[in-house]
Amino acid sequence: MRVVKQINELRQTIKQLKGNQSDTSVGFVPTMGYLHAGHASLMEAARKQTDIVVLSIFVNPLQFGPNEDFDKYPRDHERDLKLAEQAGVDIVFLPEVSEMYPRKIKTAVSVAGVTERLCGASRPGHFDGVATVVSKLFNIVKPNKVFFGMKDAQQIAVIRQMVDDLNMDITVVPCPTLREEDGLALSSRNVYLSAEERKQALVLSSSLRLAEQWIATDRLPADEVKERVIRHISEAPLGRIDYVEILTYPGLEPVESGAAPESLIVALAVKFGTTRLIDNVIVEMGS
Amino acid sequence: MRVVKQINELRQTIKQLKGNQSDTSVGFVPTMGYLHAGHASLMEAARKQTDIVVLSIFVNPLQFGPNEDFDKYPRDHERDLKLAEQAGVDIVFLPEVSEMYPRKIKTAVSVAGVTERLCGASRPGHFDGVATVVSKLFNIVKPNKVFFGMKDAQQIAVIRQMVDDLNMDITVVPCPTLREEDGLALSSRNVYLSAEERKQALVLSSSLRLAEQWIATDRLPADEVKERVIRHISEAPLGRIDYVEILTYPGLEPVESGAAPESLIVALAVKFGTTRLIDNVIVEMGS
Known part of the structure; x- marks a missing residue:
């Protein structure tokens, strides 16, 4: 090398x-x-x-x-x-x-x-x-x-x-995104997290897993899913939400009501102290 | 081919x-x-x-x-x-x-x-x-x-x-710019010119030849040269000046008074009817 x-x-x-x-x-x-x-x-x-x-x-x-x-x-x-x-x-x-x-x-x-x-x-x-x-x-x-x-x-x-x-x-x-065994997405910035922040940061991946289910299985509308994700993240008191968005993928356009895009992305950015973490999941909508 | x-x-x-x-x-x-x-x-x-x-x-x-x-x-x-x-x-x-x-x-x-x-x-x-x-x-x-x-x-x-x-x-x-025998810079847009406009358009190349002399031989300051060029172009009644500029080359910065750049560009754009012609000359300043 x-x-x-x-x-x-x-x-x-x-x-x-x-x-x-x-x-x-x-x-x-x-x-x-x-x-x-x-x-x-x-x-x-x-x-x-x-x-x-x-x-x-x-x-x-x-x-x-x-x-x-x-x-x-x-x-x-x-x-x-x-x-x-x-x-x-x-x-x-x-x-x-x-x-x-x-x-x-x-x-x-x-x-x-x-x-x-x-x-x-x-x-x-x-x-x-x-x-x-x-x-x-x-x-x-x-x-x-x-x-x-x-x-x-x-x-x-x-x-x-x-x-x-x-x-x-x-x-x-x-x-594909690589994750720790407990679900946290690997990131060079994870090194900044305190032990308690590290624990609470699991809220990113867990809310994405839930969102996937709410969208693909329960067929909830995007607005409803977004609200639920925000509520779920709020359970981690050290996290401050930068954004929670559900958009079409790969176009990254807002989901229009009534439209049936093939793929959606649920994307999050949450700050723990000064550390900003991002994560996302692509949900294939099938038919 | x-x-x-x-x-x-x-x-x-x-x-x-x-x-x-x-x-x-x-x-x-x-x-x-x-x-x-x-x-x-x-x-x-x-x-x-x-x-x-x-x-x-x-x-x-x-x-x-x-x-x-x-x-x-x-x-x-x-x-x-x-x-x-x-x-x-x-x-x-x-x-x-x-x-x-x-x-x-x-x-x-x-x-x-x-x-x-x-x-x-x-x-x-x-x-x-x-x-x-x-x-x-x-x-x-x-x-x-x-x-x-x-x-x-x-x-x-x-x-x-x-x-x-x-x-x-x-x-x-x-x-290098190619020119007609009488000095007009070759341009696809020359085809738009009427016979009279074509004749008067020679004012671009002739003013550049003069400007070169005023700068390199007579050592006139840029402002003075610019004024003279504008006056010279005004002798062609069909021409409307878009710009006359003297800048450093290749940086295309204004010439600061007292500065001694190695090369200057005198650049013109003049409209004849709806036809916009451009031309320029690089003047090597030597010492």
Whole structure:
């Protein structure tokens, strides 16, 4: 496994590994590091599906708001590299901020529509920052397939819209959310939680399980489900709801009464202290 | 020479021409068609510098304002294809609007700074439309080198900024403006001019020649040169000035008094009837 910090070196290393074979495929897993089993599952999917696996670890300042946790976002490169090695990654790209943004960036990639709700509403500018850095990374790595976790379902919707709209020759592969045994979705931010917060945070996954049942089995209307989810989360006194939304998937549009979308997403963001956790479930509506 | 209308077919054709050689270079000339000798010079530059030359002809609705000339922009595919063939183009990409925009596009690429003045000020949204369609075309063609004419100097500045900011692995090659013998810069829009307008339109190139002399030889300050240019253009009664600007090049920043930039651009836009003509000259300041 090679670890490179410079864009030029990364390009050369990929070229070298590809050799003269123009049909060698590149799989790419962009991350912010502090890797957990969720990331490992993305790397393993890439390992299975593509010839050369590139992992990037970059905490992108552009996608953090002024009062968000850019500075204290957890970092542990040594552990990350071990995990990447175990997962069979070929190249780790570990750039400094100055390598990615040598001067003030004047170009922005922005995606309308799918960014307006959920985290896009709570974190203005966040998805412009994501779309812009992901565009940069795609242009640097030139992957055939990219792997993202479904925990950030809205991020996947944004990337897919961008890839589609801008004719990027890339396949976006969504991978299932990984969970602790008790149901908590894996997240680098879980490390911030106190023991009591950690316990109460189970309310996210448990309310999603209930919501799935209320929608798919009991056929309750979206408004009713939303109210029940809010009531359920309120049973965790340390949690403050940022949003609870039920939208069409993957369009992320409001569910119109009487409409019968094929898939819905129930998405949550709940704060415990300063730690903001997100989770979601996709409910296939069948017939 | 092959003429293709579908994105998939274009990708396959390029792949096929490249064969298994991963180091075959692709040169790309994006145009709106109605080709003239200026475009031919871009295709010839591409022919000399790259292995496979792709020309695109696409009048991009996204970069036209609601009251601009999208519908009546001149088109003549038959003549264009002959010119492309003569210039040694390998592939002409001639997509319909529905191929480039099969549904409402939600993603925008926008470049701040260099787009605020000159044509960016007169044509709001124009350069977002340019940056977005050029991003799409770059992702479709995947060129190594792209060729643009210096008549659209601001367009080159925008594309360069975008390529640089987003780490596109592409070299932007600016090519000199071609002119009629009497000095008029070649433009597809010249066809709109009446005989009298055509005669008076020489005021653009003649004022640029004078401005160059006033700046480089006479060392007059920018404000004074701008005033003189405006006075000179006013001698053509059919012309209405859209802008006359003297800016640093390639930064396109105002010239601060006392500063000594290496290069300046004198840029003009003048309307004759409904026809808007642009022209510019880069003045190297030397020492």
